[in-house]
Amino acid sequence: MQLFYYPNLSLGAFSFNEEESKHCIKVLRNKTGDTLQLIDGKGRLAQAIITKDHPKKCEGEITQVTLFEPNRSYQLALSIAPTKQHERIDWLVEKACEIGIDEINFIACENSERERINIDRLQKICISAIKQSKQYYLPALGELKPLRDHLKTASDWQKYIAWCETNPTEHLAQQLNQSEKKIHLLIGPEGDFSAKEISLSQEAGYHPISLGSNILRTETAAITAVATVAAVLSKSL
Template identity: 40%
Template structure:
């Protein structure tokens, strides 16, 4: 499957960009007349046929368009990016494969300030979406401050995972399936007590991700997996 964010249902044909054309024709060895699937990352599934197998400007004819059903209850995660870029890139890949709908880079008091590499991060999301055979590209928002996000959270069901020794429900137990959900994951060193207090005052539920102390990116993957599993399990009942 190939990604084309500017492909629309009204298109009769489409010309792939050079990197995609090269991968399609030179690497995967597709040729004239082959059928290939494409997606616009917005749920569109395009069945196409190659009409020009030029490795720099491959042209396909759109034969069929189908809008794949979106998830009923979006799951979102706001996570403090780490200074080690490779670790956060690993998280972005896995969160996409798991099925997150929105990823929010969270700037808290203890967040290591690093350059936000939007183009690089988007290419990781696209690659992971295609590899996992999905048709919706997660939304990677601009970095958001902790205070602004907890003041106006984008979900109905709100959670904050932190390490302070207080009574917390396990995320698996605290989450109700079928509701938009947002989970906050803090930086190395955790959220400050003041940030935790603010989040709780704004309706966030304190949750645990297990007994072990997890790295930021590992906590993110565990949280994504749990939230997705709660909704999938409920949908299967």
Template identity: 45%
Template sequence: MHLFYQPGLGYSNPVEFLSEDDSRHAIKTLRLGIGEIIAVTDGHGNQYTAVITKADARRCLFRITNTQTALPRPFSIRICVAPTKNLDRIEWFVEKAVEVGIERISFFFGQHSERRVLKLERIEKIAVSAMKQSLQSFLPILDEAVPFGELLKNISEKQRFIAHLPDDEPAVHLAKLATIAGQYAVLIGPEGDFSEKEIQQAVAAGFRMVTLGPNRLRTETAALTACQLLNFINA
């Protein structure tokens, strides 16, 4: 069954319609017609079974026939990452992280960041596409990029980690420090890494320094690796 995204659905208004992009995809690309069954999610855990009532490529109408509500996962993953200079790399991370499973992605600008502007519109579209592709009912929260210090003030997760190798003590792997069924927040620095001041700020805010393995990883690779590791220990 094909999955589409339409926020704000509900039985209070049982006849709904797909967005223009999804309408065009359903009618022009998939060649769906009146009477065919589709699945639609609102991105908040609700997935609706619906039947197409008007096969219009600009405004495809449907009628909801059933609904199922998924429970949130018993753990949550928040990756906080500095946008890369090449935006394609951070878009790749968002796509793959959503497919693997993630609750929140927060962007920040660090002292050594090479990119200082980030527009969420395209990233949101990539996240929606990945959610539909992987047949999920929850769309992760995507936070606007803020300065590093401001980000630290808005993190409430209990298990906090910063991917950085300390100079004066053995590195501990993320998989060894994270405990199952937790609320995780992981900081991933820019191409130029965190500054010493930022590391001190993070440690003061309760973040523990961790390694993701013996190899030096690109920003987007490190972010996805952390996401995968946390999903794995909770599998």
């Protein structure tokens, strides 16, 4: 069954915007009377039927809506600086969404390699990744802001920070415990955190972690941390 993203799901009539109409009618060749599934990224899955197969304004009827609970036993947020090559952040976002994440925030650091991020582009990657991996919750993406502001607004989650010279700190897998439900990961930029930033982050409650003895690229460190959380906390499911 084909899955479409439709953020404001409720029973009754719906209509796709021009882009989604084109995708549904011209690309996937759906016709009036065909059935679809819609997700809103907030846990809802809807059954729908096409009532008007217009290639620019496809219309239909939502006949059933089911609300799913999150399928993870924990919440996970990641904060990371954009990489010089945007492809590296693209794939990180795709992979983190597939493995499972609730929030990806972008931070500007002293040694950041890039100062802009295209949130719309990344949101499309997220939507595609959750469809692909059959999830009902769309991760939130946070606009780029300075690390200092980010630390100020940081919540009461369990917080971990990784940077290049973290060894011989304990591995994230050793520091995590099964009772943790809300985890925030802060990953150093390609140029690494400055000593000042590390000190500020630790004052804000971030615990240093290691991700093994190899020097990882920033996006590899992030995906390793996300997969480590999934691996360790999967045990408690």
